[in-house]
Amino acid sequence: MTDTSTDPIAQYRDLLATVPTGLWINGDSVAASTKETFSVDDPATGTSLLQIADATPDDAATALDSAVAVSEEWADTAPRARSEILRSTFELIREHADDMAMIMTLEMGKALPDSVAEINYGGEFLRWFAEEAVRVAGRFTKSPGGTGRIMVTHAPVGVAFAITPWNFPLAMGTRKIGPALAAGCTMIVKPAHETPLTMLYLAKLFGEAGLPAGVLSVLPTSKSAEVSTPLIADPRVRKISFTGSTPVGRTLIGQAAENVQRTSMELGGNAPFLVFDDADVDKAVEGAFAAKTRNGGEACTAANRFLVQEGVAEEFTAALTTKMKAMVLGRGYDSDTTLGPMVSVKQQSSIAESVSKAVADGARVRLGADPAEDAGCFYPATVLDQVPADAEIVCNEIFGPVAVISTFTSEDEAIAAANATEYGLAAYLYTQDLDRALRVADKIESGMVGVNRGVISDVAAPFGGVKQSGIGREGGSEGIYEYLTTKYIALT
Numbered sequence: 001m002t003d004t005s006t007d008p009i010a011q012y013r014d015l016l017a018t019v020p021t022g023l024w025i026n027g028d029s030v031a032a033s034t035k036e037t038f039s040v041d042d043p044a045t046g047t048s049l050l051q052i053a054d055a056t057p058d059d060a061a062t063a064l065d066s067a068v069a070v071s072e073e074w075a076d077t078a079p080r081a082r083s084e085i086l087r088s089t090f091e092l093i094r095e096h097a098d099d100m101a102m103i104m105t106l107e108m109g110k111a112l113p114d115s116v117a118e119i120n121y122g123g124e125f126l127r128w129f130a131e132e133a134v135r136v137a138g139r140f141t142k143s144p145g146g147t148g149r150i151m152v153t154h155a156p157v158g159v160a161f162a163i164t165p166w167n168f169p170l171a172m173g174t175r176k177i178g179p180a181l182a183a184g185c186t187m188i189v190k191p192a193h194e195t196p197l198t199m200l201y202l203a204k205l206f207g208e209a210g211l212p213a214g215v216l217s218v219l220p221t222s223k224s225a226e227v228s229t230p231l232i233a234d235p236r237v238r239k240i241s242f243t244g245s246t247p248v249g250r251t252l253i254g255q256a257a258e259n260v261q262r263t264s265m266e267l268g269g270n271a272p273f274l275v276f277d278d279a280d281v282d283k284a285v286e287g288a289f290a291a292k293t294r295n296g297g298e299a300c301t302a303a304n305r306f307l308v309q310e311g312v313a314e315e316f317t318a319a320l321t322t323k324m325k326a327m328v329l330g331r332g333y334d335s336d337t338t339l340g341p342m343v344s345v346k347q348q349s350s351i352a353e354s355v356s357k358a359v360a361d362g363a364r365v366r367l368g369a370d371p372a373e374d375a376g377c378f379y380p381a382t383v384l385d386q387v388p389a390d391a392e393i394v395c396n397e398i399f400g401p402v403a404v405i406s407t408f409t410s411e412d413e414a415i416a417a418a419n420a421t422e423y424g425l426a427a428y429l430y431t432q433d434l435d436r437a438l439r440v441a442d443k444i445e446s447g448m449v450g451v452n453r454g455v456i457s458d459v460a461a462p463f464g465g466v467k468q469s470g471i472g473r474e475g476g477s478e479g480i481y482e483y484l485t486t487k488y489i490a491l492t
């Protein structure tokens with residue numbers, strides 16, 4: 001029998017052997033042109049999980065040639081046929097959900113229940129866009145001046161290039177692949193080098209579902225910029241869809257300007273979570289816990305700043321601290337774990353540094369803030385209150401299980417504090433006063449507002465930000481239009 005105490009990964013080796021380790025090009029798993037590979041590691045132990053083919057610019061060119069070769073045929077494929085392939089892949093994800101969730105936890109670290117939730121959420125994008133594929137409408141009208149008729153149609157934008165982050169290894173991909181394929185675009189995906197396994201597994205499922213070779217390519221690489229830059233510089237690529245940090249997003253928008261490519265940018269967030277005196281505090285704490293700790297806090301929609309009205313601040317803080325204290329920090333694949341490791345030592349150190357600075361700036365530690373010296377990627381659930389409004393931790397995305405709490409006195413003060421950021425992705429507010437809820441939701445500068453809800457992501461809703469949180473929307477009935485161009489045909 002395997003001794004899992006010395007090698008906890010040993011029991012998962014058979015499962016890992018089901019992941020294709022090559023680049024996914026032309027419907028097949030192939031070695032990199034240089035034959036080079038890179039290691040994908042378990043954040044909990046640092047153990048290498050698999051060696052994965054390391055794509056080069058030459059491999060990217062091969063993937064692009066294959067995407068271009070089938071582009072017209074895929075655009076001309078009946079929407080119903082495209083829809084059925086997306087639907088079949090959704091069914092395959094459901095069939096393999098347990099395996100995919102474990103693979104995700106192994107490469108990304110998060111607690112298994114978080115991966116199970118993501119497999120469900122990520123798969124749903126394929127079901128949703130299978131349904132949207134056959135619902136793209138145009139319009140037809142008479143010109144007001146009586147000079148003719150106006151016909152408006154939508155056409156696939158062309159070859160799309162997607163770059164995805166490590167925090168949601170499936171959903172950030174399917175949120176792009178689903179609408180692109182539904183619209184009739186071919187797509188090349190470059191997953192984050194920390195978490196390519198889930199995406200490679202998905203590519204294999206697309207193959208089993210009958211997706212024609214060349215329509216979808218997956219290019220894992222340790223050299224993101226080197227591989228991406230020539231692809232974006234190639235005018236045959238007509239669309240760039242990126243999810244990741246705002247600084248990288250800015251760079252990509254600059255690169256896309258050269259060929260005037262369409263872009264969708266899902267960038268960083270700094271979500272405020274407002275709790276008013278008239279809120280149901282128990283529900284606010286439930287919502288706060290979900291908004292803070294889902295995905296180990298490594299979510300762009302994570303509540304980054306709790307702004308609590310003075311009358312309920314202590315009650316809220318004490319109750320949230322109790323809930324966060326009950327979290328079990330451990331390896332994501334162990335059955336009692338509710339908080340896994342962060343994705344990397346770099347990520348863990350950046351959280352530790354932000355917390356230390358906040359404490360030095362005057363924040364009070366209510367829980368945690370005490371990682372072990374040899375913590376590796378692990379960071380404990382932490383609650384800070386009395387955090388000064390100008391502390392760095394309030395201004396930057398934390399991306400970890402750290403709740404940062406400040407107080408306010410008036411509604412105007414709360415709105416001003418919520419909007420005092422360059423970001424505008426998600427925001428949350430808790431109040432039992434409907435007028436206030438709508439008034440505040442209107443005034444908050446963000447693409448999404450949760451009212452008395454701590455989790456807002458929904459495949460049927462448009463996801464995206466304003467200000468420096470991005471451009472464009474994913475999901476909902478809006479999402480497919482990111483991959484369609486509008487064409488006007490003038491008739492007599």
Ligand code: NAD
Nearest residue numbers: 164165166191192224225228244245248266267268269300
């Ligand atoms: P990141 O920007 O460092 O990396 C994201 C992706 O871009 C990765 O695949 C990476 O390899 C690639 N990349 C990095 N530099 C590149 C370059 N110069 N050229 C081409 N590709 C490059 O972000 P991250 O640390 O992986 O992810 C965390 C960030 O993503 C956070 O800021 C988070 O808010 C954001 N995010 C946003 C959303 C959203 O929908 N708005 C969702 C999830 C994550």
